[in-house]
Amino acid sequence: MRRIRADWVWTPDGPLAGGEVVLDYDGRVTAVAARSGHEAEEVGGLLLPGLVNAHCHLELSDLRGKVPGGSGLSSWAQALVSRRRAPDAEAMRGAITEARDAGTAALVDVTNSGAPIPLMADADLRGSAQVEILGIEPDRCESARSGAARLLLAPGFPAVETCHAVVSCAADLLASVLAPPPEPGPARTFHCDEDAADTLLLRDRSGPWADFLDRLGRDWRDRIGHADSPVALLDALDVLGPHLALVHCVHTGPAELDRLAATDTAVVLCPRSNLHIGGALPDVPGMVARGLRLAIGTDSLASCPDLDVLADAAVLAAAFPDIDPGVWIAALTTGGASLLGPVRDGRVGGLCPGAEHGLLHVALPATTDPGRTLLDGTRWARRWLSCPLLP
Template identity: 30%
Template structure:
């Protein structure tokens, strides 16, 4: 067999149906796709590759999928820490956005986020922010995947003046990236409290017609639920359900305020949940009942939220926090084992975004989105169970190699398509401007 690339590693965690662990295996890649996953001994004997990469003491996993973030907000990392969500939003984040957010801000913030995510093993992210056409361009130039949100809110910004304006621009973005190999789009109405019924209904209809996902914050805080009961006479989840908004195309973000009947309804409708544990903890937003959701059959993916509220885009850290938090909340040390946490960060995210036939696991025929981590460091030795070391001990600094569509975008921990010095210089300049105005 001929292959363009052959990668040998001590361990491969393909995230297949049986959560298998493959020792001393190799992955063969050609034309951006996985040709075969097989024992290294067989690969050496049967595959003639143009390039061979040997990675002893490394574990290979599918590219991690950050299923919810606001990439450009990386420029607001640490700007307004230790504040409740609504204070954080109304007194700091939204005023800063109104003054500063423009295409240049979004380009520089997105590039900073992409740099951080690639160095942490993230190969695909699901974004929600202003000027998404800029985020899409920056991400594509870096060779990274993204599902770029077609933001919808009721109030004006530098991007659009009303919900119809946001939707119109979103539809143009969808047309522009209809056939792009790395960029997809999704509708991204911000939340039930920032989008009224008429735009939500229009988004639902258009998403059905175009066959694209919908990405929305729901039940993030107790205050959100109280406000909805006051203004609409029902909880946000019930309001969305009444609008016919819940189905397998919908990603409900956060979901910290859930009752048992709502969990049952999520399972019945096939609606996905994206858990953002570190952001929810930092903003004291509440606890998503992940173990209950998984037990009910709900697909739960994992996201970081923005670096302004997290304060990083580290999906390895998010996996660890999600697993530990679920154990504490459920009172069971067996809740959300390492294998479940890894699935949340890979195949579950792909499924939520409608990309599970393309990415999320290392199987023949899928895109070669591959991440290799060096487990030879002191804090990940000895290695009894690679998946446990990955989830409970590994850090983003151990990500050494990343391929997306078979193209190497991180080589020896250095990005191949991003100018690090320029990206960091621009971030520092923005930091000075924002600090002076906050």
């Protein structure tokens, strides 16, 4: 048993000054309490549970700094496609180490190749592999689904099938793949409203995506969904719900946010990636005001400089200073953990008895406001006092 005392302990209910965390011999948390008279390891700073990076594409890890942004998603995606190579195992292993060193206990990783799945299993990460399907014409949808089914057989790591986006998937494919699953499992993540052009395609059959699909010679006009917005399409297909997490939502409007709140559909924020690709952030205050379940992801190294998800939370804290920093810490911990499996108790992923996401020490200086100090933009040194346990 270890008893560790810090200046601050971040619990699911907020920061606890001078708190203590007791670990059993496996590193599982057995107690979180106010300062006691017992002997303890004094570490100062802040204790956090291991963090959840809720959106990444490890297989793009060799593209760090190589895909210019700033002109919107369709030009970024075309630049990505022209640079994309077979997944580089060394780059992916390096990215996993980088994420773990930054305090990541669990990673929700989107893959088309399946190549990161055994590497995440080898690295003892928690999380899920999101085996992503794209398909517009029926024959392509069918071959994409059978390819995904083969990857889902890979043992050793939780994996689910999902779709890429409304602009790359036929409406009937979305309805089938994103429907609430019969058995509870990891949430399915889905790129949504990353660019305003998504709505132009669905609503008006125009814009950069229409030009792109026409250039590729795709037979999309009767296959891509028809709706006023991506969320309206998902709603009409009856696939919104707690099993789904929409990634980005940069251009999601008030009526659509209402539908996400009403259906307990989660949102994954990737602010650094959004700023790199399109130069805009989502209506985060609108999401917070509606009590949406939030998580945070870095996105891939093709649109984000590193896999330190705390740096994304710091961008949100700077952009929305009126929002309590506890919102971002909840998104990094309990919010992200809510996407990992069927147990959606609000305390899962937080520091409380039974917690298994590891114990992370952040070397904060003396502060009366640990949330704001943590997210002030400084890359605070951090180390694992106990590693995350395997599920």
